[in-house]
Amino acid sequence: MEWKRFGFIAFIIVALFSIVVLIGQARDPIPTIIISMAATTISVATPLTLGALSGVFSERAGVVNIGIEGMMLTSAFFGWFGAIYFNTILKFEAMPSLILGVVIAVLAGALMGLLHAALSITFKVDQVIGGTVINILAIGITGFFNRQLFFEKNSIFGGNVPHAPGTLPSVGQVPFLANVPILSNLQPIAILAIVLVFISTFVLFRTRWGLRTRAVGEHPRAADTVGINVSFMRYVNVIISGCLAGLAGAYFTLESVPSFEPLMTNGRGFISLAAMIFGNWTPLGAWAASLVFGAAQALQINLQFYRELIPPSLSLLQYPYIVGLTPYILTMLILTGIIGRTVSPAADGQPYEK
C-alpha cells in the first residue's frame, strides 16, 4: 500500500484517539484510555475486517459482491438461532452451543455465497442485481424466521423468547493471556479475524490458489487458455467470501451482543466494501481501512463514558448520533478518491463468456 494511504490511515486513527485522550485525561490515566480505545477499535472493526476480506476473495476472483450485508445478516440470525437451539432444546453447555452457532453462521454464509455464485457465474445475472437480491432476501428471511421461530405460540420455543447462552468470552479467561493488555479484552472472532488477514495475504499472494484466483479476476480468458477452470475458481472463491461474511455475522449475535434484532448489521457490509476498496483489494489494506472505521465507532462509544467532561466549545461531541456519523462521512470521503485512486481487478463484475 502506498505511503499516502497508509499515512492517511495512521493520521485519522491518531486523531480519533487524541480526541478521547484529551477529553478523558481529566479522569483516567492516558494509558488506560488508549488501551480501552484500542480494544474497542479492534473489536468493532471485526465485522468490517471480515466483511472486507469477504469482498477481497470474491472480487479478486472477478465477482462483485455487494451482498455481503445480507450474507452477514442471514448468518447473524441463523448462528444465533443455532446456538439457542443447541443450548435450550438439545441441552448443550453454553460454550459448545456458541461454537456450534458460529459453525452454523459460517455454513449459512457459505450457502448465501453459493447462491450468489450460481446467480452471477452460472446464470450470468448482473452481479450488482444479484447482490441486491441477496440483501433483500436476507431481510425477508431473517424477519420471517425471527417472527415464526421466536414469537409464534406454536413454535419450538413455545412463543417465549428463550434465554440466550450469552456471548463468546474474552480470551482474558485463558490464564496465561489474562494480563496481556488489549489482547485480554478481545474475544475469539476478533482474534480470528486478524489471523485471517494474514492467512488471506499468504494465500492470495504466495500460493497457487491465490495466483489462479487473481488470474481469473484479471483476465479470465488468459486463465482459461492455460487450462484453469474459471467457473470453478470463481465458485469456490465466492463461497469462501460467503463463509467470511458468515463469520462476520456470527460476531453480531454470538460475540458482540447475545440477541438478534432485525436489520442489526446496519450497513456494516457496505462499509466493509468501502474498506476493501480503500485497501486496494488487499487483505492488509482492507484491515487497516477497517481499523479507521473501527476507531470512528470506538470514538462514539468511548465518548459516552466522558460525556460530562466534554467542554462546551465541543458540545457537538455530546450528541452520540452526530459522532456516530463519523464512519459514514469517512466512507464518503474515502470513496471520492481524494486520498488516491485504487485499481480494481480488471475483470471484476464481468461474467466470463467462453
Add this chain to the structure above:
Amino acid sequence: MYIKDAPVILSAEAITKQFPGVLANDKVNFDLRKGEVHTLLGENGAGKSTLMNVLYGLYKPDSGHIHIDGKPVTFTSPKDAIANGIGMVHQHFMLIPVFTVAENIMLGSETTRNGVLDIRAVSKQVRELSHTYGLDVDPDALVQDLPVGIQQRVEIVKALYRKANILILDEPTAVLTPQEADDLFQIIRRLTEQGVSIVFISHKLKEVLAISDRVTVMRTGKVVGTTTPQEVNEAKLAAMMVGREVILKVDKKPAKPGEPVLSVSDFSVMDSRGVEVVKKISFEVRSGEVLGIAGIQGNGQTELAEALTGLRKVHGGRVILNDKESTGRPPRQLIENGLGHVPEDRQRHGLVLPFAIADNMMLCTYYQEPFAQKGVLQNQAIDANSRKLIEQFDVRTPSPYVSAGKLSGGNQQKVIVARELSRPIRLLVANQPTRGLDVGSIEYIHHEIIDMRDKGIGVLLISAELDEIMALSDRIAVMFRGEIVATLPAAEANREQLGLLMAGATHK
C-alpha cells in the same frame, strides 16, 4: 529442402465445425511437418481461427480427427492440447498485465515448494529457455511495463515452458513494428532449427511469402489449396484468398494540394489518466492531399484524433478548421464546419449498433432538413437517403432497416464512410479505416479515400499499417511518444526508414 521429407507431426482430417448460421470449417484438412513453418492464409471469417481453436482444444469439432505423431487424439480443453505439446500465441495476448513475467509463465503449471509458489525456480527456468532460444525476457518485470514485442516473446516462452513443440502463432505481426516483425522472424527461424514446428496465421501476403515453407489458403470455411512460396506470388495468393483478381496497388494521380483545410499548432492532449500523450505538435492538412500519420499504436494517435474531432478535451494549442477557430469546440460545431470522421473503433464510436442502417446513415445531421422538420423526423427523407447511399456505397444488406450490429465489419465501415462522405465535408479524419477488414473491403475504402482527395478534400489518415500509409499518403508524418518526429513526402519514404522512425530513431 529437407522439410519435405520431415515427418508429419500434426494432422487434422476433415474438420467440420458449425456455428449457428455459419459453417466455419467445412471438411478442412491440414498437416504440419517437423521443423516447418506452415502458414494458414485467409480473410477474416475464412475459418482460420476456428481451425486453430479446434487444434488448441478451445472448440470441439462436430466431426473430423486430429492426429499427433500418427496417434489419434481428442481435446476437450486447452489442457489436453498443452499436454500434447501444442502451444498457442493468441492475437490478443493472453497475459495478465499486473503479473510479472514469471507469474504469467507459470500460471496453470505452477511450481511450488511446501505449498508456496517457487518464483525463483521458475525464473531460473525462464532464463534457461531465454538463453536456448535467444528470447531475451526479464522474469521479474511486470508485463504491463513491457513493449508489445517483448510481451509476444513472453507468450512464446510461456508455450516453450509447457514443453510445446508445435507453436500456433495467430496473426503475430499485427501488433508489431517492421523491426519487431523482423526480430520475430529470426526467432521463428531459430525455433524451427531447434525442431519446433510453427503454424503461422496471417493475411499479410509479403510476410507470408518471406517466412513460410508451405502456405494453405482458406476461404469461407474451406481449404482452397496448399502451395509453397516458390510456386506463387502476392497477386496469386490474393486471388486464392479472395476468389477473384484483386488490385493490390492503389492507383492514384499526383496530388494537387490547395489551401490548408486544417492547421494545428502547439497541440497538446492528455489521456484519461492525465498523462500528456500528444505533446505540442504542429501540422497542416491541405485540400486535395492525404497526410498520413504513421506510428505504432499507443503513441498518441488515438488521443490526437479524438481531440481533433471534439471527443476529447484539448489541453493546449490551436486548431483552425476550414478557416474557422475550432480549438476545443464540440463535435456538432466541427461537423458543421466541414469535418468528417471515420473513428478508430467503428462499433463503439462510429455506429449505434442496435439502430437501423437508415438511422445510422444520418446520425450527424439528423436535426437538419431534410431529415427533420420542426423537430420531427421525416421518415421518407431518411429512407430515401439510406437507399441512395446503400446503392452508391455498395453496402451489402437485405434492407435499410437491418440493425447496424448485424452487418459484417466491412459493411459497417461502408455505412460510416457513406454517412461521412455524403456530407459536404472539407476535411476527413480517418483513423484505422481498414482495421480488421478483408482485402476486398480494404480495396474499396482505399479507392474512396483517394477519390475524395481528388475532389479536393483534405484527408488526415491515421494508421498503424505501414503499407496503408505508404499506399495512400502524399505526405507522411511519423508519431513517436506524442511527438511528430518527422514529416516527409511519400515519394521519398521507404519502409525501413519509416520503421526506424516509428521505433524512435531520430530523423537525420
